[in-house]
Amino acid sequence: MTNTNNFINYDNLIQKEVERISTKYNKDFLDCEDLIKITGLGRDNVRNLLRSKNFPTTKVGKRQVVSVLNFVTWLTLNNSTSEVQNG
Numbered sequence: 001m002t003n004t005n006n007f008i009n010y011d012n013l014i015q016k017e018v019e020r021i022s023t024k025y026n027k028d029f030l031d032c033e034d035l036i037k038i039t040g041l042g043r044d045n046v047r048n049l050l051r052s053k054n055f056p057t058t059k060v061g062k063r064q065v066v067s068v069l070n071f072v073t074w075l076t077l078n079n080s081t082s083e084v085q086n087g
Helices: 010-025 032-039 043-051 068-078
Strands: 058-060 063-067
Touching: 010 068, 032 043, 043 063, 063 068
Parallel strands: none
Antiparallel strands: 058 063
């Protein structure tokens, strides 16, 4: 007998969180300052995250940003399996 209470609908979860963050910040892309507010991490940690190879950033001019969809997807799918590492 399988326990259906452990099933998580990731697509629905991601969609709802993207809508919530996009509405709250009135943006489709997040920058360093937005990520500091959302995650509660310090500036150095957020900058390390933005430079991380496994973090889905987009470069706009000299700025690195992440789409709300990519951020929420990355956070949701990596939350239980990995940690952000410096460097």
